[in-house]
Amino acid sequence: MLIATQAVSLARRIIQERTPANVSAKGDRDMVTDVDLAVEEAVREFLAAETPEIGLLGEEHGQTGSTAQNWVLDPIDGTANFARGIPLCAVSLALVDGTKPVLAAIDAPFLDTRYTASSGAGAYVNGEPIECSSVENLSDAMISIGDFATGEHAAEKNRIRLNLLAELGANAQRIRMIGTAAIDMAWVAQGKLDATINLSNHPWDTMAGALVVREAGGMVVDHDGSDHSMESGYTIATTPGIYTAIMTRLADAQR
Numbered sequence: 001m002l003i004a005t006q007a008v009s010l011a012r013r014i015i016q017e018r019t020p021a022n023v024s025a026k027g028d029r030d031m032v033t034d035v036d037l038a039v040e041e042a043v044r045e046f047l048a049a050e051t052p053e054i055g056l057l058g059e060e061h062g063q064t065g066s067t068a069q070n071w072v073l074d075p076i077d078g079t080a081n082f083a084r085g086i087p088l089c090a091v092s093l094a095l096v097d098g099t100k101p102v103l104a105a106i107d108a109p110f111l112d113t114r115y116t117a118s119s120g121a122g123a124y125v126n127g128e129p130i131e132c133s134s135v136e137n138l139s140d141a142m143i144s145i146g147d148f149a150t151g152e153h154a155a156e157k158n159r160i161r162l163n164l165l166a167e168l169g170a171n172a173q174r175i176r177m178i179g180t181a182a183i184d185m186a187w188v189a190q191g192k193l194d195a196t197i198n199l200s201n202h203p204w205d206t207m208a209g210a211l212v213v214r215e216a217g218g219m220v221v222d223h224d225g226s227d228h229s230m231e232s233g234y235t236i237a238t239t240p241g242i243y244t245a246i247m248t249r250l251a252d253a254q255r
């Protein structure tokens, strides 16, 4: 855990000290800033020196080395927020064994908050243990959803998102769109949110959050209820009390 927390501390310092000077397009309405790149490069260099035997998958530079265990890094999750000075963004770092995360650190530099978890040892915020909420009714639940899709097949993907929004909007207490899957999941673990539904799965956005949620007593699954992993298509993280209600609404939204 020490190496993971040192890595996210390094990332936090860069994010706090630098304002984005250059925002460039990666694809349809998808962007990267010079700070995303600087953070990924610094963390890569640090982890390569500390754990040369472990590979790394990063959002901006892809896979280097490939081993049974890999670090999975999003240097800035919530880049669109960060580029506009919205303080909801996080560094997300997981150690993944095969396809499952075993160690996680999520650092939100502008919230002065760090979430950590390791397999079987619980989830923590700034060193204090956290647990998912005990909410049991959708009508009491605050639920966040992931960003709308962009790029190829966006219209069809967004049809399901819009259906889901209608289903949840009609039944949940409140809906939120935070713009960073790592914070969405950390907030489910902390009980600030009761569920988060992201109809995509980029491992750098979700691997650390999945472990933090599980270690806080929550569930993280794919669209069919199978355990979430690197290979899942969707990322659904929820407190157990509303699991069935969430999966029923999601199934309805996909019709």
Ligand code: IPD
Pocket: 059, 074, 076, 077, 078, 079, 080, 145, 146, 147, 148, 178, 179, 180, 181, 182, 198, 200, 202, 205
């Ligand atoms: C995005 C955020 C967002 C999620 C998107 C991700 P990025 O990550 O996590 O909440 O809905 O699917 O791509 O691009 O800001 O690292």
